[in-house]
Amino acid sequence: MSHVPHELHEDFPDDSDRIHELKQTDANFRKLAERYHEVNRAVHRAETDVEPMDDDELTVMRKHRMTLKDEIAQRLHQSA
Known part of the structure; x- marks a missing residue:
């Protein structure tokens, strides 16, 4: 588990x-x-x-973050 925030510009460095x-x-x-x-x-x-x-709540939030990140990736791909 990483204790570093997943910033968009770090996750998508080529798309900053x-x-x-x-x-x-x-x-x-x-x-x-x-x-x-x-x-x-x-x-x-x-x-x-x-x-x-709670661990269950944290898991739900991580999944939500992943869904949002996937949506952002899709939008970046569409707009390229």
Whole structure:
């Protein structure tokens, strides 16, 4: 288990500029990225015991983060 947040620009290093551009020009992408950031930070806080949570709840949040990341990857691929 990694105690380092999964930041979008680190997960998609080749798409950093495109992520920035879509955040500026596409309201739906911006909301998707913001939601990813919120869930990602909550997972990170739970993993580092800053805000501990039940293992089942943490698993659900990790799956949600993964779903959001998949949606972001799909949007990046479509817009390329």
